[in-house]
Amino acid sequence: MSGRLSCALIGNPSVGKSLIFNHLTGLGVEVSNYPGTTVDLMRGNVCYEREMIELVDLPGIYSLEGESEEETLVRGILKRKEADILIAVLDTTHLERNLYLLLQIAEYKIPTVVVLNMVDEAAKFGIEIDYTLLTNLIGSPVIPTIASEGKNMEAILNAARGNPGIPFISVPYDHHVEAAVRSLSKVYSIERSAALQALVRPEEMDDLAESAQGLATEIEQRHNMTAHQIIATNRHNYARSLGEQVTKRRTPPPRFDLDTLLTRTFPGIPILIAVIISILLLVFTAGAFFEEIIVDLFNTFAIEPFLALNLPGIAAPIGGSILIALQAGLGIAFPYVFIFYLVISIIEDSGYLTRAAFLADRSMHRFGMHGQGIIPMVLGFGCSVPALMSVRLLATRRERIIAAVLVTMIPCSARTVVISGIVASFIGLAAAFSVYGIVFLLVLVTGIVLSRITPGQQFGMILEMSALRMPQPKMVVKKAWMRLSEFLFIAMPLLLVSSVFLGIFEYFGLVSAFQDLITPYSEAVLGLPGFAATALLFGILRKEMAFETLAVLAGTADLGSVMTSVQLYIFAVVCVLFIPCISTIAVLIKEIGRKWAILISLYTVLLGIVVGALLKIGMT
Amino acid sequence: MQTSLEEDILESILVIRQGGVAATVEKIASHLSVAEDTIIPALEKCKGRALLTGDVASEWHFTPEGKRTAEKVARKHAVLSCFLSEKLGLEAEAASREACILEHGVSEETIEALDSYLQTTGRGCSRGHGRRNCDHLSASSPLVTFPEGATVFVTFIRCPGRHRRLIDLGIIEGEPITIRRKLHNDAVVITVKGCDIALSPEVASEIHVRRQE
Numbered sequence A: 001m002s003g004r005l006s007c008a009l010i011g012n013p014s015v016g017k018s019l020i021f022n023h024l025t026g027l028g029v030e031v032s033n034y035p036g037t038t039v040d041l042m043r044g045n046v047c048y049e050r051e052m053i054e055l056v057d058l059p060g061i062y063s064l065e066g067e068s069e070e071e072t073l074v075r076g077i078l079k080r081k082e083a084d085i086l087i088a089v090l091d092t093t094h095l096e097r098n099l100y101l102l103l104q105i106a107e108y109k110i111p112t113v114v115v116l117n118m119v120d121e122a123a124k125f126g127i128e129i130d131y132t133l134l135t136n137l138i139g140s141p142v143i144p145t146i147a148s149e150g151k152n153m154e155a156i157l158n159a160a161r162g163n164p165g166i167p168f169i170s171v172p173y174d175h176h177v178e179a180a181v182r183s184l185s186k187v188y189s190i191e192r193s194a195a196l197q198a199l200v201r202p203e204e205m206d207d208l209a210e211s212a213q214g215l216a217t218e219i220e221q222r223h224n225m226t227a228h229q230i231i232a233t234n235r236h237n238y239a240r241s242l243g244e245q246v247t248k249r250r251t252p253p254p255r256f257d258l259d260t261l262l263t264r265t266f267p268g269i270p271i272l273i274a275v276i277i278s279i280l281l282l283v284f285t286a287g288a289f290f291e292e293i294i295v296d297l298f299n300t301f302a303i304e305p306f307l308a309l310n311l312p313g314i315a316a317p318i319g320g321s322i323l324i325a326l327q328a329g330l331g332i333a334f335p336y337v338f339i340f341y342l343v344i345s346i347i348e349d350s351g352y353l354t355r356a357a358f359l360a361d362r363s364m365h366r367f368g369m370h371g372q373g374i375i376p377m378v379l380g381f382g383c384s385v386p387a388l389m390s391v392r393l394l395a396t397r398r399e400r401i402i403a404a405v406l407v408t409m410i411p412c413s414a415r416t417v418v419i420s421g422i423v424a425s426f427i428g429l430a431a432a433f434s435v436y437g438i439v440f441l442l443v444l445v446t447g448i449v450l451s452r453i454t455p456g457q458q459f460g461m462i463l464e465m466s467a468l469r470m471p472q473p474k475m476v477v478k479k480a481w482m483r484l485s486e487f488l489f490i491a492m493p494l495l496l497v498s499s500v501f502l503g504i505f506e507y508f509g510l511v512s513a514f515q516d517l518i519t520p521y522s523e524a525v526l527g528l529p530g531f532a533a534t535a536l537l538f539g540i541l542r543k544e545m546a547f548e549t550l551a552v553l554a555g556t557a558d559l560g561s562v563m564t565s566v567q568l569y570i571f572a573v574v575c576v577l578f579i580p581c582i583s584t585i586a587v588l589i590k591e592i593g594r595k596w597a598i599l600i601s602l603y604t605v606l607l608g609i610v611v612g613a614l615l616k617i618g619m620t
Numbered sequence B: 001m002q003t004s005l006e007e008d009i010l011e012s013i014l015v016i017r018q019g020g021v022a023a024t025v026e027k028i029a030s031h032l033s034v035a036e037d038t039i040i041p042a043l044e045k046c047k048g049r050a051l052l053t054g055d056v057a058s059e060w061h062f063t064p065e066g067k068r069t070a071e072k073v074a075r076k077h078a079v080l081s082c083f084l085s086e087k088l089g090l091e092a093e094a095a096s097r098e099a100c101i102l103e104h105g106v107s108e109e110t111i112e113a114l115d116s117y118l119q120t121t122g123r124g125c126s127r128g129h130g131r132r133n134c135d136h137l138s139a140s141s142p143l144v145t146f147p148e149g150a151t152v153f154v155t156f157i158r159c160p161g162r163h164r165r166l167i168d169l170g171i172i173e174g175e176p177i178t179i180r181r182k183l184h185n186d187a188v189v190i191t192v193k194g195c196d197i198a199l200s201p202e203v204a205s206e207i208h209v210r211r212q213e
Helices: A017-025 A069-079 A092-106 A119-124 A131-138 A153-161 A175-187 A192-200 A207-223 A227-246 A265-309 A315-350 A352-365 A371-382 A384-393 A397-409 A413-426 A429-453 A473-507 A510-525 A530-538 A543-554 A565-577 A582-592 A594-619 B004-018 B025-032 B036-048 B064-087 B092-102 B108-121 B131-138 B164-168
Strands: A005-011 A042-048 A051-057 A085-091 A112-117 A127-129 A142-144 A247-249 A462-464 B052-054 B060-062 B151-157 B176-182 B188-192 B195-199 B207-210
Touching (some): A005 A017, A005 A069, A005 A092, A017 A051, A017 A085, A017 A473, A042 A153, A069 A192, A085 A092, A085 A153, A092 A127, A112 A131, A112 A153, A131 A142, A175 A192, A175 A207, A175 A227, A207 A227, A227 B164, A265 A315, A315 A352, A315 A371, A315 A384, A315 A413, A315 A473, A352 B195, A371 A384, A384 A473, A397 A429, A397 A582, A413 A429, A413 A543, A473 A510, A473 A582, A530 A543, A530 A565, B004 B036, B004 B060, B036 B052, B064 B092
Parallel strands (some): A005 A051, A005 A085
Antiparallel strands (some): B151 B176, B151 B207
């Protein structure tokens, strides 16, 4: 082997691949106790005893033959032999199920190091593994580890550098399957793994696929089972006998099972609701507290000194805009988004999120989604940007689109600032709640309509419940930090650029020109003064900026003196519904594509204007 | 073309005679659980169409034509109830009841198509289609019909192509499953190979299981 050694971590979801990757590379990789969080590939370099090793963290999969994005990705890497060595990570507590994947991996004939992770938890369950026997049976080195404590991590690297063997373990399939595999590999001179894949599910439409389909149909008729079922059954049975050979099981000590509380309708659903409400309360109170501090600090130490400089010409608006954008970005990002991520990471790592998804499955069904859909929805109350990023956890494109639309509409913390700052303080608390009522009603209706009209098939939820674990503070902070930086990376540049543009426009009088232009329309349709329409425009940058701009343009913080209650109410409703902020649009484009991002933006603009106009007609 | 009642009468005469008993009005009526008076006009009509011979007082016999008609109806019933219980997973009794209704409206071509479909993909009840041939499946019903805490064994998964993930997770024929949790909407958490897996109601209803291995 010349050059750099490249190793790929492969295994079932939540077996500790990312944790091992983390320990080995020292990089901050997201780890979560929620199946399917690694969709983008994480790469890192390890310098171990003066040798460079490239490490790739592959997404968690249950099989190599499926059609999901992750499975296709991993299969491609194995087929093209892009990794010199595979590090197959197995969950020792569920050895049999994990061996099923290992048996498939072995068919690709790549040198492999087998890592048995979570041996400490397995010991608690009374499971003992004969590692030497397993090594002899598989043909590749087997290494027991405890990734959560970083135990035996160097042994993985040592084994990877020590020319690990190609696993020689091979599943004896049903003789019809074996015959089909032999004839396919002979006729098309392909490997056993490729022949099996063709029998199970051909990837391309070619001659191979055609002959494989013919053989598969024949097998199916003979056995009354699909080829995939037969092959899977053979593998499962082999994995079971393999597991039984190497496992010594003592009776596990009885344990208190929290799931008796968490997954029942009662008290599970009250607990779920309490958890969601306390997350929101915590984020809002703590977020508001820190936001105020950050904004104040910025005002005293950056904006005021800058204004005192009295820079000439265009420099002043540009510099001012940059400072305002920084203030806006950091004022929201750190307090709200970071706290939100911290809480969500704790919930994710503890394994509670899968329970929440299970309980929420029924209500999410009404919106054409499954239990997993609750995650973006809850995240959406904090900030739409991370919520939209989490949309990729959903299984089908159909669900992703529905979730993206609804997340965009859910009042995020910035919109809550608008509602509380305008409606609650100038009109009353009841009116503020009625704004929420209107928005929730629209979310509900949109969800129900979307579940009918969105193209694509609906599949049921099949979700492995993660084991309940104590989240590790270090990992939680690391993950929250990773996500925060992802947010800043997307949101900050946009915020800066658009803020500068608006500053320049204002300097050249374009904003007041726009205001003159829009005034007749805004008065006729929404009954709002022209400066309110301009404020709405600023809301595109960041939702609560609409509120701040309104105060600036109105020339007074006492909005009640310049606008009627009806006007304020309409302004708040339109602002909450009206077009997602610019960072949200950017993430929408990234996650579900330009077409849907434009459609969603248009829909929200239309919704805001129509609802505002209806309110105007109804209230005056 | 016969009415539904006439077809039912012909079918029940066939069943009664297969049991080696004389088909009297009394027997036919009790087999169909209707009053004797209601079937007498229909019996007379069948006699008029040369499907049956006999009279109210004694026993009824088939003409060759009558026997053929009766067998056709019986076959429709068997194919339909086999399809309903085997392929769609209805309980055997419910399947038979449904088949009693459907058999009168279904065309010969549909039954032929359904029969050849069952022959190619059926499981053990491809020959004869007698009601008894499906008996081994009567013990098998969708996962959602079993209570929380039950340990059951997988018999089959409907639409296996759509549920590859289930198969990869180890839900294969004969595999023991424990129902850990079942909500009122039939969403379940099951334990397979030591792992807890949450399933939506629509997925859970596709998995067929039975009590004993």
